[in-house]
Amino acid sequence: MMLSHMSRRSMLKGATALGALMATSSNVLAQAPVRAAAGPRAPLPARGEFVIRGAHVLTMDPGLADLPSGDVHVRDGAIVAVGANLNAPGATAIQGNGMICMPGFIDTHWHLWTSLFRPYVRADVDAFGYFPVSNRLGQLMTPEDSYRAVILGTAEALSAGVTTIHNWAHNVRSPEHADGELAAMRDAGIRGRFAYGPAQGMPDDQMMDFAGMARVQRDWMPNDGMLTMGICSRNVGAMSIGGAARGVLSIDMVKKDWGEARKLGLPITLHTSGPSPIRILEAEGLLGPDVQLIHPLLTTLEERDILKARGVSYSMAPVGEARRPSAVGVIQLGEMLESGVKVSLSTDHTTNYNCDPFVAMRLLFAIHQHRIGNKVPLSTRRLVQLATLDGAVDLGIASRTGSLTPGKRADLILVRTTDINMAPVGNPYEALVQLAQPSNVDMVVVDGRILRQAGKFTALDHAKVLSDAREASAALRSRANWPPA
Numbered sequence: 001m002m003l004s005h006m007s008r009r010s011m012l013k014g015a016t017a018l019g020a021l022m023a024t025s026s027n028v029l030a031q032a033p034v035r036a037a038a039g040p041r042a043p044l045p046a047r048g049e050f051v052i053r054g055a056h057v058l059t060m061d062p063g064l065a066d067l068p069s070g071d072v073h074v075r076d077g078a079i080v081a082v083g084a085n086l087n088a089p090g091a092t093a094i095q096g097n098g099m100i101c102m103p104g105f106i107d108t109h110w111h112l113w114t115s116l117f118r119p120y121v122r123a124d125v126d127a128f129g130y131f132p133v134s135n136r137l138g139q140l141m142t143p144e145d146s147y148r149a150v151i152l153g154t155a156e157a158l159s160a161g162v163t164t165i166h167n168w169a170h171n172v173r174s175p176e177h178a179d180g181e182l183a184a185m186r187d188a189g190i191r192g193r194f195a196y197g198p199a200q201g202m203p204d205d206q207m208m209d210f211a212g213m214a215r216v217q218r219d220w221m222p223n224d225g226m227l228t229m230g231i232c233s234r235n236v237g238a239m240s241i242g243g244a245a246r247g248v249l250s251i252d253m254v255k256k257d258w259g260e261a262r263k264l265g266l267p268i269t270l271h272t273s274g275p276s277p278i279r280i281l282e283a284e285g286l287l288g289p290d291v292q293l294i295h296p297l298l299t300t301l302e303e304r305d306i307l308k309a310r311g312v313s314y315s316m317a318p319v320g321e322a323r324r325p326s327a328v329g330v331i332q333l334g335e336m337l338e339s340g341v342k343v344s345l346s347t348d349h350t351t352n353y354n355c356d357p358f359v360a361m362r363l364l365f366a367i368h369q370h371r372i373g374n375k376v377p378l379s380t381r382r383l384v385q386l387a388t389l390d391g392a393v394d395l396g397i398a399s400r401t402g403s404l405t406p407g408k409r410a411d412l413i414l415v416r417t418t419d420i421n422m423a424p425v426g427n428p429y430e431a432l433v434q435l436a437q438p439s440n441v442d443m444v445v446v447d448g449r450i451l452r453q454a455g456k457f458t459a460l461d462h463a464k465v466l467s468d469a470r471e472a473s474a475a476l477r478s479r480a481n482w483p484p485a
């Protein structure tokens, strides 16, 4: 071992040097643990072997029927078998009676770094809205704040049954901020894509940090399928909403940023809140299946045909979108489905609403009925597909997750049907879309690890996540002198 070759003297010298380095750091940073790929990590429960017995199994696999009373056998992180009365000697049995067993939700766009701003964001006062607060406080965040924000948001995601998250990180202020966000995703045990972004307040004519992205790819992506990577593009052209917070690029800058991303093989995600950039991007030959757009509100039939032809996907975040004035569009789920555009579901942020995939599906159903109705049929099963398998398709990981298919990784949840808001259950899809809530999520499994059981974390320290977030949030507010006088 290398240490045995080091003299006591050189070890002491090293310790002294480290102490001096720490003393020069700010107090906050000096106390913070190293958040790096090679740094210490929180322990996660082991991947074992278990079989869920007697659940109402919704596979979401088009080739596999649902089972009103079925079993799911998991071993070493993978789904081994789905069926009735499975033979699984040696597997720990988990009682699934009175539960729906289904793939975990896949959230395809979430600014986890904003989770600390919850105490300060108001939905009803523009000056304290999401954009001004995140833009101002975001510029003062330390890497440790990034960690605490992301682990708070990820903990909420898991508790609501989300097993894969697309972390839309458009406040990467330094390599250490990227490390903080990635360490939080790793420590929570969630599967996800880290979309490496610009930073709040960064000049629009400055390229993104592609050397930093290459480093993250090298250090953080061991090809175990848990963490993948992409980029958050700044907005294209003048945008009516979110422009200042997300940046606004000329088409020449878009070509530069996207060109570098593609050299690294990284998929691209972009908000389209306001006048649509789809035709501009198409004219430049920039659209492809590696592009995800956010907020389908204002597209034309011609644009949807372009998206379908290019294999572009669109992520919908209905709870936030429904609050926008009709001048910036309407929620176009029916139009997207009719045109055959790939769609998926997302939370966006949790600063002034919570993560609730059930409410997101319910709201989409209600708005669809309100706007379009049966002219474009929309079943509750289709909405559950939108929140699960379609998210995996959007993120390019459907061979790995999104359905309960033998051979895929075991990302699944159990939803209690005996709770007062659910019982007695008839059609399980109807129950999930119209009746369920996050508190009904009993068990959450990611990559074969049981991260929540009986509605509680098995390893993550809930109280510490909360107290760390509270402390960081209050410190940020005082550094920013928020609210402004």
Ligand SMILES: [Zn+2]
Pocket (backbone or CB within 6 Å): 109, 111, 168, 271, 294, 348
């Ligand atoms: Zn967003």
